[in-house]
Structures are given as structure tokens and as C-alpha cells.
Amino acid sequence: MADTVEMIEEDEGLPKNLVAAVIDAVQLGDAGTIDALLDPLHPADIADLFEQIDERDRAALLHLRKGGMDGDILSELGDDLREEVINALEPTELAEAVRDLESDDVVDLVEDLDEEHQWQVLDALEAGDRVAVEKALAYPEESAGRLMQVEVVCAPSHWTVGEAIDYLRASDDLPEHFYHVILVDPRVKPVGYVALGRLLGTSRDVPLTELIEESFRTFRVDQDEEDVAYAFNQYHLISAPVVDEDDRLVGVITIDDAMIVLDDEHDEDILRLAGVDAESSLTDKVIATTKRRFPWLAVNLVTAIFASLVIAMFEDTIATLVALAVLMPIVASMGGNAGTQSLTVAVRSIATKDLTGANVWRVIRREVLVGLVNGMVFAIVMGLIGWVWFGQPMLGVVIALAMVINMVVAGLAGTGIPVVLEKMGVDPALASGAFVTTVTDVVGFFAFLGLAAVMLL
């Protein structure tokens, strides 16, 4: 079993010592070893390797292996590094690299480049490909039009299996990957598709229309890529045609593209929940990272000062009983954590369309009850601790009551705030955190210190 684990770990991702070996070879200027190390790797792994070494080694590596930078590696690089690498390539090398890519990969490659670099890449393409890429770039960012490839395989809907197979055999420029033959009517409107497996397993005289798959659905060229990714995931699609505003077939989206979008959306959610700019990358420099982290910290400073103003209202109370200053962060912290739990569940459920108008009240009711039950359990525990620690039973009662209040509010705010933000068209992952912790801090300090002022002094 131990051997298996070893093997598995080396099987996926970059082998452990490879990065170190490449850096050694780069520093020795040993182009032969570099080629020997990199040649067996998948372009995605080479791109990862580029991201894991530092800027100087990267420049040297590019220099030593210039001819070997192909388009697939460029496609796999993050935006920042891609620009860095394209800068380092000669125009002819760049032309060489992008020429064999499919149109969707070229679009993905150039859409985030600055204009000068965009022209460099576009000029390197053949005329037909360039028109296709320019057309795609005219669609809105993050739309189906940007995601699709224009290389489609379609057939008139009245054909038989035999006719379709003969047509495919006679074509000499089929796309590298395709999984369906799209059936179109005379106006080139897609009316269904046939999986290649069905085509191969059926006799030649069967009409294609008899083989149309139930999963068939089309996307509009201006539809949001997030919707596309959701539908691929929800309906287990492998590919789907894209149509223009007149319902004419203009391209096809395949699952690998949808999977990348889904992955990005997830990353965006997870980073935004933590107050990190979703465009962040591990290769960002210090200054870029500092700027990206700044806005959330600034928001947090404002909300923290707001909470401090609540504490300042009770300065006299605290001066009389310093134990309050010792215990008050516990109430705020428990509320903050309970609120973050509710909030995260709500944000995820909104993203997966599981939390909707139909069940929102039931979920809010549940979260409030969960806050109440957990609040009461921890109230008893903390009440006893407060009593024993400071020898004042009433101090235990005060912290217990404040804890219950704050955890109920946490359940309410943790679910209610993202739902309201979503209704207002604000990404709940982005803004909920600040609001929820402000609420739990303010309520926590106010309930605890306020109850103390009334009940203890």
C-alpha cells in the first residue's frame, strides 16, 4: 500500500524533484538536460513549472528553450506570466506558437493581453483564423461567444447515419476534439445532436433524427459563461451548440472549457469570501498583492472602528469592572464564527441555485434555531466559566445571555445578508463577510456590555 501511495503522488502533477533539477540545469546553462526534463511533460505541467520558479530563472529557461515554447504552454499560463513570456518571445516564435491552436484557445490567450500584444498574436495568425478570433473578441467578456470554438461539425437534419459517416470521412479539417454531430435545418438552426458513439453503433440507413440525444440544449452567444458552466454541470453536458440572435449555429462549447469556468468561479467565491481579489495569483509581486489585499482591510478597519465606538459607549462600565474587557472578545468571536458558518452555507447555496425564494424562509428559520440551540449550549459552558473565573454568578448570567443573543443574530444575519445582497445584484461572496462580522461584533459588544451595565452595576 505504501508503494502505491508513492507511485500515485508522482503520477499526478509535477514530480517532486523535477523543479529543483530544472533550476539546476538552468543555472548551469545546460539546454540538453532542460530539454530532456521538459520534453516528457504535459504542457499544463510545463506551465506550472514556469509558475513555480522565480523571475530570473524563468527568463534564463525561456532563453535556453526558446524554440520549445508552444501555444499549448502559453494557453496554460496565468495572465501575468503569459504577458511576461510573450514579451520575451520573438514575433516569429510567437507566430509559430499560436498557429496550431483552436480558435477558442487563441481567444483565451489574447483576451487579457494589452493591445500591443494582442496585435502581435493576431498578426501571427492566418487570415481565416484571425477573422474568427476577432469576431469572438467582439462578444462581451465572459460570454458564451468568448468560450466557444467556431470549428463545428454539423449535418443537415434529413441525413442518415451513412451519409454523415461518409461526410466525416471525406472532411480533411475536422476539429481536434468533437463529441457530437450537430443537426441543422436549412437556416442553419441547430435542431439536435447525435453522439459519435451512437453514430458508430447504428446501421447506415437509420435517419440521424432518430438518434438525437435528450440532453440537447443550445446557448446564446451573449449568454454569461457562468450560466453555461452551471448548465454543463447540472445537466452533464459534453458539448453544446452556440447560436446567434437569429438562432443560427455559430460555434460549439465543449466540457473542458466549461470545467475551467466552473473552476474559476469556485476560486473566485472562495477568495472573495476571504476578502481576496479574485484576480490574485500566486505569481503576483509584493506591490500588486499589497494593492489587491488593501481594499478589504480598509473596509475591515472601518467596521472594526465602528465596533470600537460601541465599546467606547461603555468605557465607564469597563473601568468599574475590567473583567468585562477580558470576556467581551469571546462573545464577539463566537458570534463572528457562527455568522461565518451560516454565511458560507448561504453563499454556496445561492451559487448552486439551491437557495431560492421557495425555501429561503425555511433556511433562515433553521439557521436561527441552530444559533439558538448552539447559543444555549455555549452560553451554559461560558456562563459557568465566567462565574468560576471571576467568582461572580451574575457575570456568568450576563455572558450567557449575550452569547445566545449574538448567536441567534449571527444565524439571521449570516443567511439574510447574502440573500438581500443577491437580490440587489451584488455578489454575496464579495460583500457579505464585512456586513456579517460588523453585525456580530456590534451586537456582541452591545449586548454583553449593555447587559452588564444594567445587571451588574
Next chain:
Amino acid sequence: MADTVEMIEEDEGLPKNLVAAVIDAVQLGDAGTIDALLDPLHPADIADLFEQIDERDRAALLHLRKGGMDGDILSELGDDLREEVINALEPTELAEAVRDLESDDVVDLVEDLDEEHQWQVLDALEAGDRVAVEKALAYPEESAGRLMQVEVVCAPSHWTVGEAIDYLRASDDLPEHFYHVILVDPRVKPVGYVALGRLLGTSRDVPLTELIEESFRTFRVDQDEEDVAYAFNQYHLISAPVVDEDDRLVGVITIDDAMIVLDDEHDEDILRLAGVDAESSLTDKVIATTKRRFPWLAVNLVTAIFASLVIAMFEDTIATLVALAVLMPIVASMGGNAGTQSLTVAVRSIATKDLTGANVWRVIRREVLVGLVNGMVFAIVMGLIGWVWFGQPMLGVVIALAMVINMVVAGLAGTGIPVVLEKMGVDPALASGAFVTTVTDVVGFFAFLGLAAVMLL
């Protein structure tokens, strides 16, 4: 444009008013309307609808539409609801429902059921299918063996395109979805695969070995499904053969299965980072949810008390200058937020294998510098606020210094702790949060109150 948006929103996921219409029909006992509303829906949407209505309506709906519960809907339900629905079905209905599913879907359906329900489903299968499912269940949980379907399409590696096509045409039990013909040697070891598109676009006399795709890779039957999902995503795979310990072909994994795993892993990370049990679902009852949320809150209570002990060390200092109690949560809160930012970036980068031994020191250095720069900016802002608010310049200096210290420590702990946990074999998403906020709370309070004790009194 407004019309387009309308259309798009109704196009993906459940139409807005459908849930309400179904609930109305259920309460009227109107089976005809229910069928008319549900029949056009995809099984995944019907499952979502089940999850969005409450338990009583669900039971009534099941009763009114009993015959219509097919296996695809069962497959799409969450674990808890699936058990509830299977409970409500007659054995014959259950048998009917599962009979048409592929082996991997049946495995997914039964693996989380209790034993009694597992037998109910297994007994409903034909003998051959039952053996396949039982075999899959013998593989470890979350392994490639559980994920794969045993229905494979393979061909001897010496065949030509023509032979493969004739064989496929003659087969009458091809899987519903397949994307490659797997080439095997005489020992049934996979040696490559050919995409169906290539098969269709090539003349009959070409040997299959000439069409083998570069992306070919196999998985071991006991390999972790997380590795499988990573490889599908990293290398843009559509399907991949699974082999046993003797390298013999035993099944195939397709991208839709890998996509579900990837989606689950993401959800797990995002929920664990917020201290929510990864098995949580929106349909959990209050008691189940309370229990799932409890452990993290208990951990947080311990760490919060720990931070309070630090404050208690400075009770006399606070008694002398109550302003310290007002300002101290700001230092802890800014550190906590900066730490969470670093932590989330680190946890994501570890999951995507972007943060490795090769670049960990560079990333830690960056995070510390980011903490230093942002810390200095906020130190100046907060120093001035503290001075103006309480009229004591030295109080401003103390909070400024404490802020810088805590934000540098936040960058260090936020990156270092997940890396160390990962090395120790603990999921960094699960445990890092508690450690990092403990560090930033303790350091924040200690630095601020300690500096105040030395510099102000």
C-alpha cells in the same frame, strides 16, 4: 438586451414560479398538473425541486407521482433526501427505477445508503449488474474504482479503423456515453485510446495505433478520486481507462464523474475554511445542522478563551487606561483578516498544487512583505485616529506598532500554518483557520497591551 437577460435567467435552473406552482398542485392533490409541470424537466431539476420543498409537500408529491420516480432523479438527489425517497418507494418501484442506470450511477446511488437500503437496491438489479456494483463497492471509498463504470469499449491494438467500426456497429450493448475506443494488448492491458472523432474521420485501412491520442493516461483502481479529478482538470481529459493491480483494464472514468468530484472537493474546501462540516446540506434538519456546526464553535471557544487569558494578564493596565479596551479589538481584527487572506490563498494554492516545496519560501517572503507594507499603511492611519480620538500621541504610536507586528505575523502564520499542516497530512482547509486566528488574536492583544504597559504607564 433586457429581453435576453430575462430569457437567460429562465433558461438555466428551475423557472422562478415553478416551485410555487408545484406546491399548489400538490396541496390540491392535482396529479395531472404535477405531471404536466414535471415532465418537461431534466431529472437534475426535478431533484432540485424536491430539495426546495418541505418534507410534508415532498411526501405528498412522491405519493401523487410515484410511478414517475426514475433512477436518474434518485441519482441527482443529495444523500439525506435519497434515503427519504427510497424509504417511500415500494420495492418494485425501486427496482424499476434503478434498472436502467449505468453501474457507476448505481454505485454512487447506494454507497451512502444504510445496509438495508443497499440490499433493496442490489436485489432490484439483474445478476450481471449486481455483481458489477458489488465489485465496485469492494473498492475503497472515494477511489477510482467507485467512480468508474465497468461498461468499456475496447479493441485489440492491432486492429484497423475499419475493423473497429465494424465491431462497434455489430455490438448491441454499447454504453450510453463513450468517447474513446481503448486499445488493449493480449493481456487486456490498455496501451492507448482513439477518440471517436478520429475514428470517424480516418480511412478504414489505417491501423488504430496510428491514431492514439497524446492525452492517454490510466488510473489505478485504488487511486484517490481527488487525484483523478485533478488529472482530468489539469490535462483536459474526457475519459480515461482504469486498471487493476496487474495493469488490466477494469473500467473507464468519464469527465462528468470527474467534474462532480471536483465540484465536491471545492465545496468541501470552501465549507471547511468556514468551519462547516463538508457533509452539510441545505436540507439538513435543525438538530443535524446544530451538531455539524458544534465542533468548530467549540474549538473557537477554546481559542477565544486563550486570547482572553492574554488580556487578563493586563487587567491592571486596562484598569488604568480604559481606552486600551476600546482599541484592542481593532488590532486583533485587522490581524485576523490579513491572516485569513494569506491562509485562503495558501489553501487554494496547495489544493491546485501551485504551492510546493519549490516556491514556498518565496511565497512566505511575499506574504510577510505584504503584511509589512499594508501593516505600515494601516498603522499610520490607525495611529492618527488613536491619537486624535484619545488625545494621546503615544497611544497612537502603540497601536501603530502593534498593528505592524500583528500583520507581519498574520502573513507568516497564514502561509506557514497550512503548509505545515499539509506536510503533517492534515487537510489545511480544515484546521488552519482556528490556528491562524488564535495566533493573530494572541499576538494582537499581547503586542498592543504589552507595548502599552511598557510605553504608556
